[in-house]
Amino acid sequence: MSLVAAYVVPHPPLAVPEVGRGSESGIAATLAGYREVARRIEEMAPETILIVSPHSAYYADWIYLGAGDGAAGSLSQFGASEVSFALQYDEAFRDALAACADVAGLPAGCVSERARELDHGVLVPLYYLEQRYPSENYRAVSIGGSGVAREELLAFGRCMAKTAADLDRKAVLLVSGDLSHKLKADGPYGFDPAGPRFDESFAAVVESGDPTGFADLDPSMCEDAAECGLSGFIMLAGALGEARSGGAAFSSELLSYEGPFGVGYGVAAFEPTGEKQAAANGEETARGVADASDADHLVALARATVEQYVRTKSVPTAPTLPSSLPERAACFVSIHTASTGELRGCIGTIEPVQPTLADEVIENAVSASTRDPRFPAIAPCELDDLSISVDVLLPPEPATAADLNAKRYGVIVTQGFKRGLLLPDLEGVDTVEEQLRIACMKAGIDPRGGFDRIDIERFEVVRHE
Secondary structure (H helix, E strand, O other): OOOOEEEEEEEOOOHHHHEEEEEEHHHHHHHHHHHHHHHHHHHOOEEEEEEEEEEOOOOOOOOOOOOOEEEEEEEEEHHEEEEEEEEOOHHHHHHHHHHHHOOOOEEOOOOOOOOOOOOHHHHHHHHHHHOOOOOHEEEEEEEEOOOOOOOOOOOHHHHHHHHHOOOOOEEEEOOOOOOOEEEOOOOOHHHHHHHHHHHHHHHHHHHHHOHHHHHHHOHHHHHHHHOOHHHHHHHHHHHHHHHHHOOEEEEEEEEEEEOOOOOEEEEEEEEEEEEOOOOOOOOOOOOOOOOOOHHHHHHHHHHHHHHHHHHHHOOOOOOOOOOOOOOOOEEEEEEOOOOOEEEEEEEEEOOOOOOOOHHHHHHHHHHHOOOOOOOOOOOOOHHHHHHEEEEEEOOOOOEEEEEEOOOOOOOEEEOOOOOOOOOOOOOOOOOOHHHHHHHHHHOOOHHOOHHHHEEEEEEEEEEEO
């Protein structure tokens, strides 16, 4: 047991629908990132979650640890008093963390026994975490941002990981912090050239795989950008550095980034490597396996689209996808009932018809959830019990029946104006003959005359799930 993962999330109150009242649809990628982080934390089932928020208590010369046995709070200052949460503190972890900091000569600890109310830097992430991993499943340690020297922030982060290891505690670090507040002239804080530079630097550090780069960012740029999460990011770097020194290896990925309202919102994950298998049998199949970060973007986008459209009949703005994904591509969105495995909808395109792959995913996610003629439209009560996958189609090539492999290749059959497609590696479709017969039936082609009179194309897919 030790520190098993770390995440960065922003904290705009409008991300909570009771506050945003529809404006949250403008940051759909961020909401998808929240849900993905909550899903992963649920899978990890930590005993302790360390939550860093610059709004808990920010001292220039002290690192604040939440006192008492717990705290509660609501978003009443943002007009949503009904949104409230309470946390029970892991007092043993907090006290051991304070003792570790004391031994290291760091200015950290509880400044009093008065428990502070939970602030929005904690409450906004909790809104999404509670939906997947309620607070009764774990204990928390509340930590404030701090203006102490960067070397001290790194050292305090090392104490986090060391304490988790010493207590044999399965812990997750959740750092709440917005990026630059000066991205747009018409934003609430105006524009400064340092704003976009800071956000670009944040993304570069995450994608580099070495979070110690947070401690090397130019202080003047950080100040001019008016960021509010850097001290927590540096603590994260120290914690992962300590975990790595004990033999752990971590990957990093930028789950989402956007700044439509003039403030940068980034969601990032730092997780142990080797957790995800390339394929179910442990071998990479010829059909292709998505890189984890790419898969998270597409599946998260499809899920966010389904949830938003089913609830509001609106769709998210198409985000910019990683450069490792194709700019345009055909794709299929498949939806299953998670508890039973039954198909609930599947719609896609044989060729790209939208301006970008992101637009393609959004359109097909809407169609799969509400327009598949085989099923009724998905209802809001079903949203918590859905599994969603996205298949990105590689360009098709002419083939004969002898060139096919039902597990590796999808197939497109054409006869005149009739055309049908079947994806590869489908349950119950084990032979080429079955694959071709079903594809013909979908196209309205009579397969009894033989497949030699039918135009056949094969294609591979990269499956994201």
